[in-house]
Amino acid sequence: MTHDRDGAKPYLTQIGNLIRDSRRHRGWTQAQLATAVSTSQSAINRIEHGNQNLSMEMLSRISEALDSGIVSLGQAAPTHLRVTGGRTLSGSISVKTSKNAGVALLCASLLNAGRTTLRKVARIEEVNRILEVLDSIGVRTRWLNDDNDLEVVPPKKLDLAAIDVEAARRTRSIIMMLGPLIHHQDSFELPYAGGCALGTRTVEPHMAALRPFGLEVKAAAGRYRAEVDRAVRPQRPIVLTERGDTVTENALMAAARRDGVTVIRNASPNYMVQDLCFFLGELGVRIEGVGTTTLTVHGVDRIDRDIDYSPSEDPIEAMSLISAAIVTSSEITVRRVPIEFLEIELALLEEMGLDYDRTAEYAAANERTRLVDLTVRPSTLRAPIDKIHPMPFPGLNIDNLPFFALIAATAQGSTLIHDWVYENRALYLTELTKLGAKVTLLDPHRVYVEGPTHWSGAEVICPPALRPAVVVLLAMLAAKGTSVLRNVYVINRGYEQLADRLNQLGAEIGTFRDI
Numbered sequence: 001m002t003h004d005r006d007g008a009k010p011y012l013t014q015i016g017n018l019i020r021d022s023r024r025h026r027g028w029t030q031a032q033l034a035t036a037v038s039t040s041q042s043a044i045n046r047i048e049h050g051n052q053n054l055s056m057e058m059l060s061r062i063s064e065a066l067d068s069g070i071v072s073l074g075q076a077a078p079t080h081l082r083v084t085g086g087r088t089l090s091g092s093i094s095v096k097t098s099k100n101a102g103v104a105l106l107c108a109s110l111l112n113a114g115r116t117t118l119r120k121v122a123r124i125e126e127v128n129r130i131l132e133v134l135d136s137i138g139v140r141t142r143w144l145n146d147d148n149d150l151e152v153v154p155p156k157k158l159d160l161a162a163i164d165v166e167a168a169r170r171t172r173s174i175i176m177m178l179g180p181l182i183h184h185q186d187s188f189e190l191p192y193a194g195g196c197a198l199g200t201r202t203v204e205p206h207m208a209a210l211r212p213f214g215l216e217v218k219a220a221a222g223r224y225r226a227e228v229d230r231a232v233r234p235q236r237p238i239v240l241t242e243r244g245d246t247v248t249e250n251a252l253m254a255a256a257r258r259d260g261v262t263v264i265r266n267a268s269p270n271y272m273v274q275d276l277c278f279f280l281g282e283l284g285v286r287i288e289g290v291g292t293t294t295l296t297v298h299g300v301d302r303i304d305r306d307i308d309y310s311p312s313e314d315p316i317e318a319m320s321l322i323s324a325a326i327v328t329s330s331e332i333t334v335r336r337v338p339i340e341f342l343e344i345e346l347a348l349l350e351e352m353g354l355d356y357d358r359t360a361e362y363a364a365a366n367e368r369t370r371l372v373d374l375t376v377r378p379s380t381l382r383a384p385i386d387k388i389h390p391m392p393f394p395g396l397n398i399d400n401l402p403f404f405a406l407i408a409a410t411a412q413g414s415t416l417i418h419d420w421v422y423e424n425r426a427l428y429l430t431e432l433t434k435l436g437a438k439v440t441l442l443d444p445h446r447v448y449v450e451g452p453t454h455w456s457g458a459e460v461i462c463p464p465a466l467r468p469a470v471v472v473l474l475a476m477l478a479a480k481g482t483s484v485l486r487n488v489y490v491i492n493r494g495y496e497q498l499a500d501r502l503n504q505l506g507a508e509i510g511t512f513r514d515i
């Protein structure tokens with residue numbers, strides 16, 4: 001075993017660096033981490049400098065406390081990307097189906113006693129976590145082929161006591177099991193929903209939306225304890241307190257198996273909700289008002305059908321690929337773009353000076369969603385006059401907002417980006433400064449971006465949030481020299497083979513693990 005100059009073993013130094021970076025990303029002091037893992041601050045200091053032998057037990061405790069998967073027992077070591085930037089991209093790339101419809105439809109498959117086949121599902125970590133949860137409770141799930149068609153067959157009775165808690169905790173999508181599960185059992189427990197570290201994400205609207213269906217949830221010891229009173233049924237329209245996507249989906253899934261008509265107001269009309277409505281239609285649940293904020297659901301008390309459904313393409317992935325073209329000043333054709341969900345983004349980009357073409361619309365495999373192919377050309381962009389902020393659909397999608405920070409950094413002038421939705425996501429956009437961008441955090445919700453940027457390569461640990469992490473990766477494509485992006489689980493949570501697919505366009509991204 002070789003040692004560093006100060007006597008530390010190299011692998012301990014590497015682990016120490018990862019722990020330090022991850023701790024700083026959480027905004028924790030060494031003392032806070034020490035308290036979380038029941039050790040002393042001086043021990044954490046030694047660990048971070050590679051001067052302390054580490055037991056596997058301590059490693060997994062630290063990993064869990066930081067929720068970073070730095071070192072996780074029984075799992076593959078974290079993956080990193082090495083990017084050789086400054087290359088122009090070319091060619092065409094097709095958008096895959098969406099993460100958010102994928103996870104919603106998997107949860108919705110619990111409504112169906114029959115066989116559900118989902119076509120071309122995004123094969124991403126978020127879907128994998130939900131599959132692990134489904135498998136653990138007795139659902140048979142099976143990838144059918146290389147096209148990522150997925151078959152789901154539920155058991156006669158779900159075994160909720162056997163739920164894979166670790167998988168459940170790594171995703172927020174688990175919350176969407178509440179709606180379907182009220183049709184299965186009168187009392188059950190679910191682990192708390194996890195996911196990206198975007199600040200507090202309330203679950204209250206879910207509780208309020210499901211209460212009229214007789215669901216009472218108490219949070220205790222890291223779990224939601226749910227009791228269902230079947231005699232309780234919605235007596236009047238359900239008015240959502242927030243126009244959230246997953247809360248709308250939960251209300252839809254609760255209403256789908258309640259015989260009779262349920263009206264949901266202030267519903268999200270967003271893309272994943274539309275996909276869920278079309279899917280429920282295939283299951284025999286008639287829904288009026290799809291794509292609007294009032295949904296009228298004609299529920300049925302039993303569903304037992306063998307069905308086949310194709311979720312539609314991901315507007316956020318489309319935005320990511322458009323951003324890749326913009327930041328690298330390349331001409332790329334992005335195929336299968338769900339245009340209804342990108343119109344505002346494109347209108348804004350046009351204002352900023354983007355040169356692009358779009359084909360005539362054609363139908364997605366679900367026969368409802370409208371797609372186009374977009375060819376994006378190198379353009380000289382200018383900052384928009386007004387601030388950029390998201391709104392529930394039909395508005396600029398909150399998940400697309402981080403891409404505008406990247407794009408604003410390539411544009412001439414100053415842009416104010418206002419993320420009123422998430423408490424932490426704007427903060428992570430300041431990671432772009434490591435690659436040469438001028439991004440100033442004005443307050444937790446607003447960043448000020450001054451462009452254009454002369455990008456330069458750097459080593460960055462992935463921020464613990466999907467879109468900001470992808471934004472950093474895309475900036476690395478533009479940065480001359482070599483960059484390293486560490487611990488990319490967070491990207492793999494929402495994108496399938498992103499590095500390989502960008503490489504097919506001429507990017508040079510290598511994958512490596514260090515221990």
Ligand SMILES: CC(=O)N[C@H]1[C@@H](OP(=O)(O)OP(=O)(O)OC[C@H]2O[C@@H](n3ccc(=O)[nH]c3=O)[C@H](O)[C@@H]2O)O[C@H](CO)[C@@H](O)[C@@H]1O
Pocket residue numbers: 099100101103172173200201202241242243244245246247272392398399421422
């Ligand atoms: C699996 C899935 O589909 N995930 C999406 C879903 O998560 P999800 O439906 O879980 O979104 P949240 O419930 O976390 O809502 C996002 C944030 O917006 C706030 N909020 C939301 C609606 C509203 O009318 N007012 C309001 O203030 C919430 O308090 C929260 O802070 O929607 C988010 C917001 O579009 C997206 O980032 C996620 O990709």
Ligand SMILES: C=C(OP(=O)(O)O)C(=O)O
Pocket residue numbers: 126172173195196198399466467494
């Ligand atoms: C925040 C996101 O989604 P999730 O609800 O899966 O955390 C996202 O897609 O960027």
